[in-house]
Amino acid sequence: MSGTDPVAEPKARSTAWQTALTTLQEVEPPFIPAGAHAMTVVIEFPPGDPGTPPHRHSGPAFGYVLEGEMMMEIEGQPERVLGAGEAFWEPGGDVIHYQDGNNRDDMPVRYTVTMLCEPGKPMLTLVDEAELAQRKHLRAPRRS
Numbered sequence: 001m002s003g004t005d006p007v008a009e010p011k012a013r014s015t016a017w018q019t020a021l022t023t024l025q026e027v028e029p030p031f032i033p034a035g036a037h038a039m040t041v042v043i044e045f046p047p048g049d050p051g052t053p054p055h056r057h058s059g060p061a062f063g064y065v066l067e068g069e070m071m072m073e074i075e076g077q078p079e080r081v082l083g084a085g086e087a088f089w090e091p092g093g094d095v096i097h098y099q100d101g102n103n104r105d106d107m108p109v110r111y112t113v114t115m116l117c118e119p120g121k122p123m124l125t126l127v128d129e130a131e132l133a134q135r136k137h138l139r140a141p142r143r144s
Contacts, residue, residue, distance in 0.1 A: 025088075043113060070103060073099035
């Protein structure tokens with residue numbers, strides 16, 4: 001006999017969970033569509049890719065940049081660069097999302113987005129040139 005007790009003492013629980021949570025952002029979205037469903041996606045653009053053409057989402061979207069740099073521009077807000085580790089959100093609905101592309105020519109960008117989508121509507125709708133021209137006054141001044 002080896003002298004060890006066949007009934008082992010319970011292992012002490014870790015306390016890491018007490019400090020494991022880091023809040024990245026807190027927002028109050030303007031609305032959540034009735035009956036909305038949630039969708040989480042990962043988006044990857046190669047170096048220098050301009051990203052999705054101007055579009056809108058049927059509900060709010062919450063994102064996090066995993067790697068690289070994303071050029072972000074939402075209607076009424078100035079364009080800004082978001083790097084790995086930064087969170088973002090957009091209200092969805094009628095608001096146009098102008099830019100979500102790769103800000104770098106030397107590396108890909110990869111980010112995740114969780115969207116609350118309105119039932120019966122696509123999660124992404126492209127905006128045509130006529131509407132962009134009509135809403136030009138709502139776009140924030142761009143960097144030169």
